[in-house]
Amino acid sequence: MLYGCCRHHVHRASPADAFYTSKRYGILCSDFDTTAKRTYRMHIIHHGSGQGVTGSCHQLFTHPEHSLLIDCGLFQGSEEAADTSNPHTINFDISTLRALLITHVHADHVGRLPWLLAAGFTGPILCSAPSAEMLPLVLEDSFTLSVSRHTRDRDTFIKQVMQRVKPLTYKTWFELYDTDTHRVRLRLQRAGHILGSCYFEIEITQRPSKQKQIVVFSGDLGASYTPLLPAPRSPWRADVLVLESTYGDRLHQHRQHRRRALQQVVHQALQNKGTVMIPAFSIGRTQELLYELESIIHFEKDRTIRADLPWTALPVIVDSPLASNFTELYKKLNSWWDTEAHATLRQGRNPLAFEQLITVQGHDEHLRMVHHLAQSGRPAIVIAGSGMCTAGRIVNYLKHLLPDPRHAVVFVGYQAQGTPGRIIQTHGPKGDGYVILDDDRIDIRAKVKTLSGYSAHADQAELVRFVTRMRFPPKKIHLVHGELAAKRALKTALQTKLPNTEISM
Template structure:
């Protein structure tokens, strides 16, 4: 029998999405870190949604579910987990406790039911289970004659409320202790609104994301210049800049950057530019982001203190109803009024952004601007890949020729790049003896593993790197 604790993966190990990791502390005591949906190429199209996301691992031994952050590929299987009989607490940061019900409500409407009474009943049960934890504070789950198990959340800088998880487990009879760290999704330094993640002091085992393990992002100055250039083209062409963005995280960071550009502009065209958020969910998240100002970084709090409103400025418009959405699509597709539209979903796999793309992708006046990761097998990846060479994409069963300009700005990714991920390891006083790379394509994991091995060899550090999948 393998020595405990041991880690098993139930998503996120062979791809980017579906994050779900079990830490087995003893035969009858386990922690679960995240429980997310599979998306894009990670999804098995031969199975129904119910079959694919049904929880098949044991739940009666779970001490708790720990949520690193509230993106759907990290918490979307929560309804399935509760249906399987999980009855324990749900641990997360204080901001995540505010945001999680919004995400789960939206997931229920899309994948389960629109029955308001059922949704309210489920949300009430989730609310009873939520245990909001302050950052940097140890929370003891078990302390008896067998084990002491405690958990601490640290800022991850990915989205508001995101955390990486430190788990200290001590087996009292044997005296065996282990510190296991689950990175969740780590953010990039210098991201708008959020403080950069700081490395932990030490780890024995590190479960590390690797989404951008094979590349480095543009710096903030470069990405702002490229964002401005894309909008300048729209102003000159009378076109629309369409930004597929996730409702939480990317949308709010982009609004922050746009407010800065508009504030600094000396052009009337810029000052009159409409910034349209066409996503009721994104609008709700943005409102909660404004309420969670104490968790912003120092720069953002200072800007608000000067009387500016980085998430609620005059040029910002939100589209709520479906009728308003259709009117906005029709207007922008037929008139020559420049605008920036931020619409979900981030990988163009559904949501309101698809209607903009169906109407505007074949018009060279417009610009599609990708600011986030596009998973393999998603329409976003196809547009990103084939658009610059004059290709086509299938949306809702319809072939759309791509004549719009296609741009990608890597600097707006909410994920750490290769350099940042390496620094997360290097800056530990006691680096891990074992690193498991998850949440990445095969090439990204292999590239990051090679860099880790090179660093370990140069620093004479013995580390075992697992990069399976």
């Protein structure tokens, strides 16, 4: 038995108030309930992304007195706005929680951690080793944006979180707890979504019958042939599968097509003496885009975009201190890259630190870059956060460049309903749309393109293959992390392949 039990009740303190007194977190216990001898059924409660795309948070009850929390993420876009109270509040009973399991460190999967700790959670936080390395950077950013800008509050919070983090290796079973009524084990498998991402296999063995049940939580599954990371492999068995469905209603472009499409979009915009703006998440998308752009520049090094602009002179600007920090971590953790990326390194190339790459750090430097590109017409590619244009430095670029038809916006990731990114993506191609940014109406005159092939999420075919390639496919599937149309389409596709599987959403 590796981990104890945290027994406490829902606490309504704000995160900033709760980080100094550990008494508010309850007591870390190692004793277990041994009185329940009756038969019971495992069940799952969804506290986020059950009926939407953001705020991933799922509570697995292995026993009435014992549960696990899988992810605890922020709501975004219209899903956040739909709650007139604080949507981040932990409004469910956490007294049975034995551990928090983190599939990966995107904010919509870990961003509610301040509120979870404020509610009294003191249990272990389990994740992969690369996720443990990246988690402090994510928490520093999300805490500053969502809770408090005070350095002492932030540092205290991060210290308390990291004291609870237990990095686990992939492909190895770990015993979580063993009681008179049941035993629970956990195994992590690579999910291919971002560095460190995983899906969880949770094995529940009943006592005294020794009957086993395996519950799989997919987290976010990566697309096949994603740069830098190996594609996820299906588990051997799942009795119950909680499956993401973000792109359950569409198919991505193949890799050779998406790279060609990216090159064509860049080429067209730069022919017009404009700037290509790419809103991208700091973790995952930015690094994979750099990998692809370095590859394009490498193979086009003897060619020109236009007469006065060879590919080798094209500046690629990363204007996000957070993305730059994560890029450094990706470089440090290159032992987790896939075989293709390692081959690139052996050629003497550095796909995350190539000659044309420019990083922008300070705010004043950022503003100078925005005004320079808006006024000069200098060709450039700008990668900046946030990925859904809800905040961050991409907003300033959009405010200055969206009204100018020379420029282009390229979306490479999912845009949630209600976000500025979805509005630009939907209305921009019509030629007469607008978006509200910082309370200002900004006309959309720049070209707007969407390249689905660069999504961090598996498409419908890949999700179906993830299920059907199991040696023993699930008896039950519950679809989460998707809009209704995506869930319906994925359910139909799965039912065609697995007519005897119960599928809910």
